[in-house]
Amino acid sequence: MKIAAIVYDTFRECLVKKIFLSFFIASTIGIIGIYVILNIDIIGNKVAISSLFSKGEEIASMEQFEDIIIKVEAFFAMALFSIGLFMSIFATADLTPSLMTKGRLDLYLARPISRVQLLFGKYCGAVAVAAINILYAIAGLWLVIGIKTGIWNINFLYSGLNIIFMFSVLYTFVMLIGIFIKSTPVNIIAVYIMVSLSPILAQKDEIFLFINNKVLEHITDLLYWITPKYYEISIITKNLVEGNTMPSWTPVISSIIIAVAVMNLSLYFFSRKNC
Numbered sequence: 001m002k003i004a005a006i007v008y009d010t011f012r013e014c015l016v017k018k019i020f021l022s023f024f025i026a027s028t029i030g031i032i033g034i035y036v037i038l039n040i041d042i043i044g045n046k047v048a049i050s051s052l053f054s055k056g057e058e059i060a061s062m063e064q065f066e067d068i069i070i071k072v073e074a075f076f077a078m079a080l081f082s083i084g085l086f087m088s089i090f091a092t093a094d095l096t097p098s099l100m101t102k103g104r105l106d107l108y109l110a111r112p113i114s115r116v117q118l119l120f121g122k123y124c125g126a127v128a129v130a131a132i133n134i135l136y137a138i139a140g141l142w143l144v145i146g147i148k149t150g151i152w153n154i155n156f157l158y159s160g161l162n163i164i165f166m167f168s169v170l171y172t173f174v175m176l177i178g179i180f181i182k183s184t185p186v187n188i189i190a191v192y193i194m195v196s197l198s199p200i201l202a203q204k205d206e207i208f209l210f211i212n213n214k215v216l217e218h219i220t221d222l223l224y225w226i227t228p229k230y231y232e233i234s235i236i237t238k239n240l241v242e243g244n245t246m247p248s249w250t251p252v253i254s255s256i257i258i259a260v261a262v263m264n265l266s267l268y269f270f271s272r273k274n275c
Contacts, residue, residue, distance in 0.1 A: 002113045003121040010095065010125025019091045023133035026087065031140040038148050069151045074241040076141055077159040081166070081234050084137060086192075088130040088167050089174060093188045095126055096178030115271040119175065123263070126171055131164045138163075155241050162237040169228045169255045170195070172262040179270050197223065198230035228255045 014020055099122060108118055138160035146152045177187050201224040208217050229251035236246055
């Protein structure tokens with residue numbers, strides 16, 4: 001019940017900071033935009049695709065049309081994987097630094113709640129806030145595309161779970177950094193440097209075919225195994241939407257282990273840190 005109260009308090013904080021409203025407006029504009037732009041006409045067993053920005057129509061068979069729509073959904077899923085995560089991290093990155101301010105932390109701790117319960121409740125609240133907004137965007141796009149095309153690709157909905165999972169992993173780093181560096185901009189920058197490095201680290205084996213430096217190679221290997229597998233999970237999300245077989249569960253399992261380890265570090269340092 002104590003953790004549930006902190007989650008509720010986090011929701012209220014996000015409402016006051018207009019986080020929900022900002023997400024809702026941005027997602028709604030995107031959903032309405034897709035609905036207005038996408039125009040479909042079924043002519044026998046052929047499909048005519050047009051938009052506000054096209055001068056003509058692209059005619060495709062039903063099989064080609066379904067492939068096109070699934071690829072479009074994969075594009076939207078990848079866009080939400082990057083943009084949705086960026087917005088979610090940006091919107092919630094201030095929760096830990098603001099919690100660390102002395103007067104506010106003292107107010108929380110004056111209640112019968114431990115530091116571990118407090119921080120874990122804030123984490124659950126941030127993930128819940130991001131999940132609601134991400135699911136709204138995914139479900140809205142899924143409905144629009146389904147209504148417009150008659151193609152109801154359930155895998156597109158599942159991609160939202162991948163985005164929420166990646167947020168829950170990244171947010172453990174947001175919290176850990178926020179505990180030591182009480183600066184929201186620095187917190188965001190640090191996390192996005194890590195995210196930006198992910199595609200490079202994921203292709204480290206190919207890179208070191210051309211670079212012969214053992215020290216750099218060992219450092220790169222270490223960075224790869226201690227950071228979330230953002231790039232690989234984005235590719236998994238694309239394959240999921242397109243119905244392709246998942247090549248490996250290793251990035252998911254590795255990210256879970258990293259998230260659990262970083263979460264425990266955050267709880268440990270927060271419970272012992274004097275603010």
